[in-house]
Amino acid sequence: MERHHAASDLHTGTDEIQTPSDRVDEPVHSPVIGPQRYRAMQRALLVVLGANLALAAAKGGYGVLTGSLGMAADGLHALLHALGSVVGLVGVSLAARPPDPSHPYGYERYEPLAALGIVAFMLLAMREILVEAWARLAGGEAPAITPLSFLIMGLAVVASLGLALWEQRQGHALGSTVLVADGKRASSDVLISLSVAGGLLATLLGAPLVDLLVALAIVGVIVWTGWTILREVSAVLTDAAVADLESIAQVARSVDGVLGVHDVRARGAAGAVRVDLHVTVEPTMTAARAHELTHRVVERVQREVGGITEVLVHVGVEPEPEHRANE
16 A cells, blocks of 8 residues: 655644653655555466466366375365465455555555465365375275376476465565465475375385375475464564664664664564654754654665665654753
């Protein structure tokens, strides 16, 4: 969503900062990508959706035809990955809505909530794999292995690797929690497909039990990937620190006119960080100069730290020597 510069809209109500207790709060917002960011995220998710539907049809369909539990489980995982992309699309569409009276800070938290939806689909995939593995263990036929099985899995590995790298790169570039989370899950797809290919080879060599063990290994990968996504999403939803606060403070101190920096805080997702900080200036600095200084602080922090979409600068005066001595 778009943020507006506050240079012409801020009024301090005074021309000069007169006492150590007076403060000027300057809500200065750095520009963000806005609606273009969400459109780019939606395009990326549509690409991922189409790719995973194709992978699910190839791996799952042939796995069912040949009786390969590993291939069928991998195909189901790809299908649920595609459904997770649909959840991501819905979440991103909601997050793109502009602020309104009921949500004055916007709807951006719907994006990490969509990432939680992706984890839910991963749990569904895990359940289906375990049910099928139990049925195979109870007494099922060994899968039929053909050269086409290896060709499909080889192509799946290449496609999954390319998709994972591309999606994570897009996620970091756009500061998107849901794309990064989905890209990590795509990375697990590479390991899963390699494991399935290994299981097919073992079955061809006369060890059909390996196909079952591969399916169980896939469950382990799903659990680990889901845990890492939950950990990162919870950090965003609970406003965990997402930037080097000392680096931000050092950059702010380097601005001419800033005497001190304190109470630096940062929250948000990687690539879309929101910062607020307090700076102190000389008591004789006018409100107009303080206003100009806040913009210089914002510009330098955004340029030198990077990944920051919004900065709120609070300006206070440096106490006189006698005030400092009494503190």
